[in-house]
Amino acid sequence: MTLNLLVAGLLFTPLAWAVVSLLIGFRAGRWLAGAGMVLQAGVTLGLVWTLTGQGGFEYALGDWQPPLGIGLRVDGMALTLVLLTTLVASACGLHAAGYLEADRPGQRYFWPLFWFLWAGINGVWLAGDIFNIYVGLELVTLAAVGLVALSGEPPALRAALRYLFAALAGSLAFLLGVALLYGAYGTLSLRLLAEAVQADGTGSAALALMFAGLAVKTALFPVHAWLPPAHGIAHAPVSALLSALVVKASAWVAIRLWLDLGPVLGSSGGAFLMGLLGTAAIVWGSWMAWCQTGLKKLVAYSSVGQVGYLFLLFPLTFAVSDRVAELATQGVMLHLISHALAKAALFMAAGNLIWAVGDGRIVSLAGAGRHLPLSLFAFGLAAVSIMGLPPSGGFTAKWLLLQAAWQAGQWGWALAVLVGGLLAALYVFKVFAACYVDKASGDDFHYPPRRLDLMPLGLAVMALGLGLVAGLPLHWMGIGGAP
């Protein structure tokens, strides 16, 4: 009974809020969103309590058993990610409530899309079979594209269309992989697949197709070109949602597929290739971030770079000792979490700064250091985690990855981690240098509402503190699935 309520709360109430807020408009939608967030927080706490008490479980929606019914797999990883989603999405929603102008024509669609996105993301975390992962990813993509296009201006439309086409191509590659796996093994459940797969051509081809599709959706170098325009042009809280959660959903599907099926279907060449692309993403994304003249474009390119770290998982978990694989998995998951917190904070702080100076260029930030210290402070705290300095979550994640690379004797990946940190410091410093230029005639400031500083600050503090309490999420992630 409790389980029914928890799952209903996680998956169905967001869909209900989406439909209702479509009817009531943006202003009233804020209140509904507040109530919905409180409910999500309660349900998430309930899930924490349930899982720490009794361990993970599998759940058949409406008592319809798989394969025709929808089976959910609720384990420690899913729990941690649901918790992350509740934190980040609530912060982004609260920020959007004050940040977006209520009277713009497209704005009434914000809350419906926001809730559809939330439902889809929770669906991806909890899905126990590869087809429902596909459905969840599609729901996320369609909502995210709608959010990018929210303003209805031509640049936003162009970015949204590019995003949509890229994401659709990725989805279909993924779906073809699903079709091949189902044809070969007759099951969709991840758990059953992990037992059934044998090293053969069909399985490997299916896995390669799925990873190709997921790489496009995660904006892995060199198929990242859609991300910077889309994340750069969206409203700041939307960019925060997209970079923190949407990109992570497809990345996490790749991680889960690799951990479940990779040991049998993977090859060292494929794992090396993914690691190489991840390394290229770290270098290229960070370098391009440094080259940008627009603040949000810089933060968006930083996402391209940071996503690269996630793909170091592939070489560091293939054909290595269990200890190394565990370290690498923990490091990558911790990086995923800390980057989600830090990047959401960066985008929201950037949005506040742009609001203040009325211009998205980095040179226009001159004088912001004096007028908007709190937003800049949040930007700085979050940047500490992006750069990977102690005591942040980013530092602990990179430390674990370095240890894994050391113990596996694969030095190259350790070098990639270190170079990425240095490049991140370069582009972060570029923003700060611009903010502390003193401007003689700097009176043209529009102060954003003070409460908008709270959301980025809160998330940035969490990203920073994550390094000190990293044991807790790592412990939760260790909670297994159904016995």
Added chain:
Amino acid sequence: MSPGLLYALAGMLLFVMGLAGFALLRHLLRRLMAFNLVGSGTFLVLVGLAQRPDGEPDPVAQALVLTGIVVAIAATALALVLMRRWFDLTGRTRLDGEADE
């Protein structure tokens, strides 16, 4: 060669044709049609490969394809709305200057 395998191979062919169109065409409407072709190819592969030994159709594969069609229609509708708005505002049928961003 069993009919199922024939369907699957035809599906693969459609998938590759659609993908080529997706990569090569620039007109927005044509790209969308290429996407739909890729989708149809995928569905054919899904139905064609999932043959049960007794020759009966596999209900799971059909349920999946049905869901997949719904998702594809939703995506097509969203793309059409965005494309119409893009055309109304700019009068263009393609996203020019794609390479420079």
